Each structure stands twice: as structure tokens, then as C-alpha cells.
Amino acid sequence: MNPLHQELKQVYHSDQIEAKKKTVNQDPWRLTYHVMPPIGWLNDPNGVCHFNGRYHLYYQYSPHDAVGGMKYWGHKSSTDLVHFEDHGIKLYPDEPYDLHGVYSGSAYIKDDMIHYFYTGNVKHLGDHDYVSSGREQNTIHAISTDGGFTIEKQACVIGADEYPKEFSNHIRDPKLFKLNSHYYMILGARDREDKGQVIVYRSSDLFNWTYQGVFAGPSPDLGYMWECPDYFTLDGHDVLLMSPQGVEAKGHEFQNVYQSGYMIGHLDPENITFTPEKDFKELDRGFDFYAPQTFEDESGRRIMWAWMGLPPDDDNIQNPTIERGWQHAMTMPRELKIIDEKLYQLPLEEYKVLRQDEKEMNLTISGHQEVKELNGEVYELQIDVHRCGDELSIHLRQDTTISFSKKSGKLSLNHGKSGYGRDERIIELDELKQVRVFSDMSSLEVFINGGEYVFSTRVYPEPGQDQISFSGEGCIHVSKWVLASTN
Numbered sequence: 001m002n003p004l005h006q007e008l009k010q011v012y013h014s015d016q017i018e019a020k021k022k023t024v025n026q027d028p029w030r031l032t033y034h035v036m037p038p039i040g041w042l043n044d045p046n047g048v049c050h051f052n053g054r055y056h057l058y059y060q061y062s063p064h065d066a067v068g069g070m071k072y073w074g075h076k077s078s079t080d081l082v083h084f085e086d087h088g089i090k091l092y093p094d095e096p097y098d099l100h101g102v103y104s105g106s107a108y109i110k111d112d113m114i115h116y117f118y119t120g121n122v123k124h125l126g127d128h129d130y131v132s133s134g135r136e137q138n139t140i141h142a143i144s145t146d147g148g149f150t151i152e153k154q155a156c157v158i159g160a161d162e163y164p165k166e167f168s169n170h171i172r173d174p175k176l177f178k179l180n181s182h183y184y185m186i187l188g189a190r191d192r193e194d195k196g197q198v199i200v201y202r203s204s205d206l207f208n209w210t211y212q213g214v215f216a217g218p219s220p221d222l223g224y225m226w227e228c229p230d231y232f233t234l235d236g237h238d239v240l241l242m243s244p245q246g247v248e249a250k251g252h253e254f255q256n257v258y259q260s261g262y263m264i265g266h267l268d269p270e271n272i273t274f275t276p277e278k279d280f281k282e283l284d285r286g287f288d289f290y291a292p293q294t295f296e297d298e299s300g301r302r303i304m305w306a307w308m309g310l311p312p313d314d315d316n317i318q319n320p321t322i323e324r325g326w327q328h329a330m331t332m333p334r335e336l337k338i339i340d341e342k343l344y345q346l347p348l349e350e351y352k353v354l355r356q357d358e359k360e361m362n363l364t365i366s367g368h369q370e371v372k373e374l375n376g377e378v379y380e381l382q383i384d385v386h387r388c389g390d391e392l393s394i395h396l397r398q399d400t401t402i403s404f405s406k407k408s409g410k411l412s413l414n415h416g417k418s419g420y421g422r423d424e425r426i427i428e429l430d431e432l433k434q435v436r437v438f439s440d441m442s443s444l445e446v447f448i449n450g451g452e453y454v455f456s457t458r459v460y461p462e463p464g465q466d467q468i469s470f471s472g473e474g475c476i477h478v479s480k481w482v483l484a485s486t487n
């Protein structure tokens, strides 16, 4: 075994780390049915796939520091997408081509093997050219022949010096798809004029790759770098997902420091170029969502996970779990569908197994109304709106409000103190039909009108801040379930 790998492995399993896990697990803000880092920091989902009945989720992981640092690939797996086993670290930064971080990448299943492609980050200290930013981003190939549990690095298949010269050294996050008899790998890129694009390589065997050209972009309004691209076809449409950096806020849109969104378009199968037919739309309108990655499961569903967090470049937003030795989590996995040329996100049916203690009621809201029997911290809440007055508000966890105003045609999500700097997000909405909330100890995922809009947000209420109340005018049907813990 590589000596550096050995050393890193020992550090991870040291008594000190075990002791840290105990402290971290005592934190009341730990989530109960979301994937979280055992200790330390988590960011992007990586290598998501379904192989021989088992779902795999690898993720960007910095165990040593809750504010990030050296990146490894952590690994969890599940047979039902709800209950996950932790398998520790699967990829260490221990080769000359990935020495300063095993960055994001994806999985591709072929001939009973899982192939992984990821970005090997190497920093050249002392080099201050801002475009290259003193780094190499190599594309690395790795293989698992035992169904995802042991991963063997193969080779650097595209070295940083082989990328096209019109691009900076910011080229990363490979994702694969197959078309006719070829494999294609798309990568997020920043060109030398600071424009975000997606480039594409082609292979007939997954081992040898040749540059094909620009797959998508640039676009004048879409920033300087496109991270984590993902291309797939869904319900008869070609879809490109990406996480652009440097997009200006526009009205209520693009309010986060970086965005994650999608474009519906058309893939030219001759030239392997993607042409958008619709504008770039944000996938999620909450405060904590970035770097989503999708896969098709063995039953043909397109499933997406995302980092329920963002890079720490917005000083206004805090995560108080840092002092408790951990930070960030994954969103729940969600199924994607295209309805009326819009991407919808649906909570997975599988999560119904966690439902307990059902409460159901019809309520006529007029003024402020508390419903004590609905109170809770960890739950699923479904509100079907039968009639809505000029304003209707739902207050959760005592300090968070979802408010719909028919007059202004807007729906807002507001946090008080427990938002730790997260204040307000607004969407334009003609009619409010349904609100479905998944609340965990320090997170909320709110699905509006059957998944047409979603807000994912971290929130840090004090223990016992569990009140649910309503205000405004309307007739609603409420179903609520306590959700059992999986962690």
C-alpha cells in the first residue's frame, strides 16, 4: 500500500477521531434521516449509482476539519435509498496526480464493473497566475470490481497539460454518458476569458479519451465557471444540469452566492453539442443547495442528490455546527420528472416507510391558529390547499414562515434568528395548491405544488422550538407524520 495512503488511513481511524465522533453525535442539530459526514465537513455527492440492487453515494469529505480542507471520497451505501451504511473513506489523495484533493467525479457502470472518473487536484504553491491559480486538475480513472466497496485507481487519463489551451486550469467534475457506440465525458470549465463552459471528451473503451470540443456555453449571463455538469435525457427531453459561479442576482432569482440549475435543450448527436432551448432555471430556491448529481436507477428513475450547503463564500450565512465538529449534509434523494417542459423534483416514495403517528385534519384558517397536536421537529407535513384567501401562512419550528400572497402572486420563505443569516427567499406563484415539508432537526426541504418549486434550507432552532401554526385565510387539509430516525 502507498505509504501516504497508510498514514492517512491511520489518522482517520485514530482514537482521537473516534472520540470526536462521540462528541459530534451528541449534537441535537445532528440530522436523523439525512446523510451527514460522520465528523468534519461534507460537500458534493460523487459517484452516485445503483449496482446489483445497491445504491452507492460517495461524497466530498474532509474528516479532519469542519470548515473543509483536504478532500477525500467518503462512501455510504443503501439497498432502499433510506437506510445507509457508512463505509468510511474510499479514495485518498495519495498519488502525485491527486495529492491535494480527490475532487468531484462520477460513476459509470460497464461490464459488471463500476468505473469512476474524478478530478485529481494538485496545488503548485508559489504560482500566483490567477487563471491557472497555481493548480493542476487531472482527470483520473478508477475501477471497482467488487460492486463499489474497493476502488483501485487506474491512471490519469487526461493530464492538466493536455486540456485545450483556450481554457484555464479550472477544468473538473467529469460525468459520463453513452451515445451510439461511444462514451462521452463532460467536464465543467472556465476559459481564459473567464467564461463558464462545458467541454466534452470521447472514448470507445473508457481508457483512452480524445478532446471533442465545447459541449455547452458560454452564455453572457451565466458566469465565469460552470462546476459539476450533468447531462441526461428525461421524458423525451435533453437536459443539462450545472452549477455556475458568477451569475448576477436577477429579481428574486439567483440569490445565493453560487447557483445550481438546469437547461432543457437539444443534443446534436453528430457534433456532440448541447443547445439550450429554454433559459437556465434554478433547481432549488432555498439557501442551501449546490453541486447536484444524478443517476438512473435499476428501475429507470432519474434520481438526484445535492449538497445541502454551499461553498462558504457568503459571510452572512453561518452554520453553527462548526463549533460542534461537523458541517453540512446531503439533501434527501429526489426523483426528477419533466412536466410541461419544467423539471419537477419529487420526494422518493421509499421515504414513506419512515412515517409514524399519522395525524390528519381539515382546518379552516381565519387569523392566527395554533395546532398543538401537529407540533414537532422531525416530520413530514403535507398541506393541500382547498381554498386560499388573500394571504395564507404556515409557521414551522416557531421561527420559519412560508407565506403565500394571492394579491402579489408571491410565495416566500422567511427565517428568524434560527436561520443564522438566512433571511428571505421569494418565488412568483399564481396559485398555491400544495406544500409538502420534510423537517429534520436542522433542515427543511419544502416542495411546492407537487415539486414544481423546492426550497432546501438549513435552520438551527433551539431544542423544543417545535411549534406549527397557521395564519391568514383559507381551507386546508393537513396530513402529518413523525419520521423515524435512520441514523
Ligand code: FRU
Binding pocket: 043, 044, 060, 071, 103, 104, 105, 119, 172, 173, 227, 228, 290, 291, 311
Ligand atoms: C463544487 C466543487 C467542485 C470540486 C469540489 C471540490 O462544490 O468546487 O467543482 O470538484 O467541489 O471539493
